[in-house]
Amino acid sequence: MSLVIVGSVAFDTLETPHGRREKIVGGSCTYCSLAASFFTQPKIVAVVGEDFPEETIELFKSRGIDVRGLEIQSGKTFHWEALYGDDPNQRTTIKTELNVFENFSPQLSPDYTKAEIVFLANIDPDLQGDILSQAKHPKLVAMDTMNLWIKTKPAPLLRVLEEVNVYFANDEEIKMLAKEPNLIKAGKKLLERGPSIIVIKKGEHGALVLGKDSIFGVLAYPCEKVIDPTGAGDSFAGGFLGYLDKIKTFDDEGEIRKASVYGSVLASFAIEDFGINRFKSLSLEDIEKRFSQFKKLVSF
Numbered sequence: 001m002s003l004v005i006v007g008s009v010a011f012d013t014l015e016t017p018h019g020r021r022e023k024i025v026g027g028s029c030t031y032c033s034l035a036a037s038f039f040t041q042p043k044i045v046a047v048v049g050e051d052f053p054e055e056t057i058e059l060f061k062s063r064g065i066d067v068r069g070l071e072i073q074s075g076k077t078f079h080w081e082a083l084y085g086d087d088p089n090q091r092t093t094i095k096t097e098l099n100v101f102e103n104f105s106p107q108l109s110p111d112y113t114k115a116e117i118v119f120l121a122n123i124d125p126d127l128q129g130d131i132l133s134q135a136k137h138p139k140l141v142a143m144d145t146m147n148l149w150i151k152t153k154p155a156p157l158l159r160v161l162e163e164v165n166v167y168f169a170n171d172e173e174i175k176m177l178a179k180e181p182n183l184i185k186a187g188k189k190l191l192e193r194g195p196s197i198i199v200i201k202k203g204e205h206g207a208l209v210l211g212k213d214s215i216f217g218v219l220a221y222p223c224e225k226v227i228d229p230t231g232a233g234d235s236f237a238g239g240f241l242g243y244l245d246k247i248k249t250f251d252d253e254g255e256i257r258k259a260s261v262y263g264s265v266l267a268s269f270a271i272e273d274f275g276i277n278r279f280k281s282l283s284l285e286d287i288e289k290r291f292s293q294f295k296k297l298v299s300f
Contacts (some may be wrong), residue, residue, distance in 0.1 A: 007121025
């Protein structure tokens with residue numbers, strides 16, 4: 001299979017209305033690769049410290065995730081701490097400790113450079129651009145970002161966006177980057193910068209998938225109890241890209257819609273427990289069952 005995911009593998013300290021967890025495994029690369037592993041065998045590019053648990057690396061391997069691009073450096077693993085209130089769409093960052101991630105500058109191995117799909121997860125846009133320059137003619141490039149990079153590095157971010165096929169961002173980030181208060185106008189404005197598809201993540205309200213001549217809405221799965229919303233967006237991207245890597249079709253509108261539903265399915269499982277716990281017991285049968293339930297939700 002041919003999906004390379006570049007992002008963070010980290011420790012998260014999280015507090016939600018359902019409890020607090022200290023230094024559990026998280027990171028954009030972690031959620032995305034585990035979600036994608038139900039469809040394909042992704043390759044990851046990330047860095048951790050000597051304190052990172054070997055059992056998690058073994059979990060990656062057991063799911064068919066290629067960990068040759070996971071560097072283990074002297075020092076501590078990236079650590080992020082956040083607080084969620086009653087609204088799962090709102091969070092407050094308490095602490096960010098980059099540690100070994102601060103000077104992360106990977107060189108892709110020869111087989112990684114030949115990947116058909118490259119996902120540039122939520123990392124510094126300068127690093128995203130460097131990684132992209134190493135890739136040799138990928139068929140699909142996807143990227144994610146966050147408010148921090150939009151505020152501090154808009155120029156390099158927009159340069160990377162010009163070379164991207166799929167852009168994942170939440171509604172606030174879309175408006176901020178496009179400098180447009182109307183969400184649909186903002187999305188269409190960014191489509192003019194390069195991407196052929198923009199996936200607008202809307203948390204508990206699902207997602208909008210914008211194309212140059214199309215729009216598709218994906219519901220969020222009805223969930224009465226959101227235990228931990230961390231990683232939902234990265235899980236969406238993993239389900240989306242993992243499915244496309246499985247079918248090897250990147251420009252069929254019907255398959256893009258199906259990939260979007262799979263993304264929403266994986267995100268809906270991620271929020272059911274803290275960190276990556278739900279993915280440890282999740283099966284492909286569970287995913288297909290919920291996919292069928294999604295179809296019933298929108299059938300009329």
